[in-house]
Amino acid sequence: MSIKPIQTNYAGCRFRSRLEARWAVFFDTLKWSWTYEPQGFELPEGNYLPDFWVEQLGAYLEIKPSDAVIKSRDWFCVHQLPNATGKPAWMVVGQPWPLAHEIYTSSILANPDPTIYGEIFNTFADCRRCNGVTLLSDRSDTEIGLVAELPVGVHTCEPHDKFAINPLDLEGGRTYTAYRAARSARFEYGEQGACGG
Secondary structure, eight states: OOOOOOOOTTTTEEESSSSHHHHHHHHHTTTTEEEOOOOOEEEEEEEEOOOOOTTTTTEEEEESSSSGGOOHHHHHHHHHHHHHSSSOOEEEEEETTTTTEEEHHHHHHHHSTTOOOOOOOOEEEEEESOOOOOEEESSOSSSSOOOOEEEESSSSOOOOSEEEEEESSSSTTOOOOOOOHHEEEGGGOOOEEOOOO
């Protein structure tokens, strides 16, 4: 028996799943411009329609609830999309909450075998120096905390060297607030993503 996701209305879009709507709430809270299912592409693997284009990230995003539901075709399409568009494509797997999702970026997906993972990021975090956002990973050679990072989007500060703030350490920070809004969003009974009590 397969469980179907609940289609969800939010911000004038009918999302194929509540998970996609929660990620849209996350982007809105960060004041990031996004387009849902912006356009389809003809790829060697077949036609493909990415879930989001996020302007501030300059990337296409494919949202999945877990690794278990990802088909090999999904990996190949996200891997092929940067070649077709000249823009990065990311696979975002899981719920919008720190350490509850994984972000596979284009550089990771550039491996010809898309089932072999490189660095995997799992938290968006505030930059300590500016209003930018950084991807953090808790996977590293040292196995100590959130150490690997990748600045994304627009930053007004100098190059980075481990200057992101773990959102769980900065309650009230921009990314923590966005995670909280996405997690708290209510869509039942006609609600449109407003935060629940």
